[in-house]
Amino acid sequence: MRSILLRLYNKYIYRSQKGFTLIELLIVIAIVGIMATGIIATLNPAAQFANARDSVRKAGIRQIINALDAYSATNGAYPIHGFWLYSTDPQWKTFLGSELKSVPVDPTQSGCSAGYPWGDGYNCWWYAYYSDGTTYDLVAHLEKSK
Secondary structure, eight states: OHHHHHHHHHHHHHHHTOOOOHHHHHHHHHHHHHHHHHHHHHHOHHHHHHHHHHHHHHHHHHHHHHHHHHHHHHHSSOOOEEEEEETTSTHHHHHHGGGOSSOOOOTTGGGOOOSSSSSTTOOOOOEEEEEOSSOEEEEEOOSSOO
16 A cells, blocks of 8 residues: 555656756747747837828828818918928918918927928928919928838
């Protein structure tokens, strides 16, 4: 009887000492790391954020276009501005008046200190407007080209 109990006891001790070896754990961690890297590379969060900021810029352009069309319908012409007017200029609110409740702000505009956009290494992403009264140019710099 004692030998049977000893065998059962030894069998229990043997089972409780089972586990993963260090090599097995390292292999599993390496595989999970490779899979995580592949998923992050596929999703590319930086590109997703750039796409989101571009969507905000496009929505701002649509809002300005609607305001310009309303201004033109009311006044018979687009607001004339003989040189490029950037969205940081207070005249935006003045010349579009009631048609534009608030000037759209670019998502990255707050971090810009330059006096003009897009040139000489400045990363300023403003809206710009130019018009002779009959036609207009309205531009925004997108981060991603499609």
